[in-house]
Amino acid sequence: MxxxxxxxxxxxxxxxxxxxxxxxxxxxxxxxxxxxxxxxxxxxxxxxxxxxxxxxxxxxxxxxxxxxxxxxxxxxxxxxxxxxxxxxxxxxxxxxxxxxxxxxxxxxxxxxxxxxxxxxxxxxxxxxxxxxxxxxxxxxxxxxxxxxxxxxxxxxxxxxxxxxxxxxxxNVSDDEVKAAYTAQHEGAAIAWVRLNPFMFRDKVGASDAEVEEFAKSHGDEIAKRYEEEKAARWTQPAAMKVRAITISVPPNASGEQEKAAREKIDQAAAEVKGGKDFAEVAKARSEDQATKATGGDLGFVARGQSPYGKTLEDQAIRLKPGQLSDVFKDRSGFHILKAEEERPARLQPLDDVRKQIAADLVKSQKAKEVAKQKAEETLAQLRTGKRLQDIYPVKKTEPGQFDFSAFTAPQTTETETFHPMGGYIPGIGQAPKLSAAVFALTQPGAIPAAPVEEGDTWYVFRLKSRERADPSKLEAEESKAVRDRLIxxxxxxxxxxxxxxxxxxxxxxxxxxxxxxxxxxxxxxxxxxxx
Structure with a gap:
């Protein structure tokens, strides 16, 4: 084997x-x-x-x-x-x-x-x-x-x-085979609620005195957070202020429709190159209703920072002030751009944002404390006999519908039966501590002794059902399959x-x-x- x-x-x-x-x-x-x-x-x-x-x-x-x-x-x-x-x-x-x-x-x-x-x-x-x-x-x-x-x-x-x-x-021992078989055949279903700092971020504040004190005593933590967020939050990317003339091309356009659109954008480009004001041509010919009235003004466009897509962003960044782009096509149609003003990339120095980071960290710590307190209060209510669904009602959603509110406010979620292998819990993902706490309980209706902390999130749950494995039913053929998998x-x-x-x-x-x-x-x- x-x-x-x-x-x-x-x-x-x-x-x-x-x-x-x-x-x-x-x-x-x-x-x-x-x-x-x-x-x-x-x-x-x-x-x-x-x-x-x-x-x-x-x-x-x-x-x-x-x-x-x-x-x-x-x-x-x-x-x-x-x-x-x-x-x-x-x-x-x-x-x-x-x-x-x-x-x-x-x-x-x-x-x-x-x-x-x-x-x-x-x-x-x-x-x-x-x-x-x-x-x-x-x-x-x-x-x-x-x-x-x-x-x-x-x-x-x-x-x-x-x-x-x-x-x-x-090599794999017989005990390891039995443990793996047990994990594969154990089952549980729970009702659970998630409480994390993000849910309570608007319920906490940071005074000037708290921010000042934190900034003085947590310099290393602030510097570390700054480095982590430097590229995504504190760096303003290079950008070019541009105007655009757009001729729309509908999805699944025919060859004739695309040819007609190309002729229109070529006519607009010819007028601009012939000396007409770009903004006036845009007002007259552009088919982008959102920018037509302002002469095609798109504002500053940076890579990955605009709603216009990669193709237009790349064209804009290549230009120098005063330059026209060639006619190009993206998913929305044909375009021609005119660059007006360049804005170089700029990194905000740590000293400029130190207090802002300190305020964020103070509020984050307070929100975490509130989340933990709410989790403990929820568990205390469960001990009195209350149902989790009555404390934080289940929100009904249509199949396949993504509900962002599940991440912004506590609400009860119920799982189908799952197994301990890999520490995976439906609706949560990998949560080894929570999985271990669930399978440490054996009786339906049981609750944990304390809220379970997984990362910066606390979970409270009640056991709905519990299935136990019987190692005596492990037969030779399945034992071989389990052993081969473990090996x-x-x-x-x-x-x-x-x-x-x-x-x-x-x-x-x-x-x-x-x-x-x-x-x-x-x-x-x-x-x-x-x-």
Missing amino acids: RSNAKSSLIALIFGAIILTFVFSFGRGSSGFRTRTPETWAARVNGELVTASDFAQAYSSRFRQMSAMRGGKYTTDNARQDNLKVETLKSLVDQELIAQQADDLGIRVSDAEVADAIARSPQFQQDGKFDFDYYKRLVENGYGMSIKRFEETYRRDLVRGKVVQAAIAGA GQKQGELYAKWVEGLRKRAKIVENEHMLSYDVGPAHEAYSPDDF
Whole structure:
């Protein structure tokens, strides 16, 4: 049974490697090039991960992600997923694993390579290995010699053996199996209420004297908060004051509609370039009713700080005062911009905002104390026999409707039955302390001895129902499944810890230029399907 769990983990760990390997078997692919000096993506203890290795792996991952999302995957999606960084990290890890083979004395014989290839379904015909088919596929389909193919295949088999050696110490005791079975079959349902400082922020204040005293005695805390909020709160981004002429294009517009809109924006652009005042042309021709009367005035536009979207923001920031943009199109239609005034980025210094941060921290602490007090009062009411629903009524919402009021005011929520595995509670998420408090109780109607603090939030609950596991019902087949699952988890933890150790001890240099989405290999401009 242990070998089954191990083989499953090996397949999981090497899924990315195998996919990269398969996709690399293309004509001229980097997987079968000799490692001659070229532009590099990373250096790992002196060994190269080449730019072509990286471009090939990124291209494969890009196609995989695109397939998973129905063909709708862009460079912006890849940037959000951190796809280049994750791809390079995977390649670095593969190189580190391969480098361990010599230290561990791990080898793969010719016979092992031959056996692995013979057992691979991609080289079989009617369930049997066919050498002639294998040879044609490698030489004609993959565009390389048998020798080069088998050298790379051997390298991947070596990696597999190295990983097997690294995770060999994963063992699971009978007690661990029973505990996992119990956790899987225990159940509870609760009525709960959340009380946090945010709900009481408007009910507290901070006097000038309190703020002054706090600022004097908590300088380090204020400085830390300033650093945490520097980029998001205290930095005013660079912005450009612009005017816009907009010609709307409706969703799913026909080719004729789009052509007519383009002609209109071109006419407006021609009038402006011919010397007419931009604001007057905007008043006459722009179809944006919100800004038409003010001559297309959009005010100051900064990246990520306006309601106009990334395309317009990027166009605005590129301009200099007095410049006109080219005609461009976004989801709302065609536009042309005129820049009027530049506002440089500015960081408010700590001394300018010290008192404001101090006031925020004072009020936050007071609100936290109020939340805790309310939680204790709520629990005291439950002890007198009151129902949680009577103290904080349940608010009815339509299925799928998001109710923001649940985060701004206390209200009772009732769960369906859930289990202790992972400390997950429906409607809350990961809450290990609350989960432990729930499953410490055994009788429906029970309440905790004290409010449960999870982060900066207090929870009060009453047990609605409780299901108990019976370890005596653990049968051999389920015991095997539980053990295999636990072994797989432990192997995954061992692998992650081992690779992290390799990375910490290694000398790794990454070529930051390769990770840019604007330049360098694997950018959308050359199309991932070219590989």
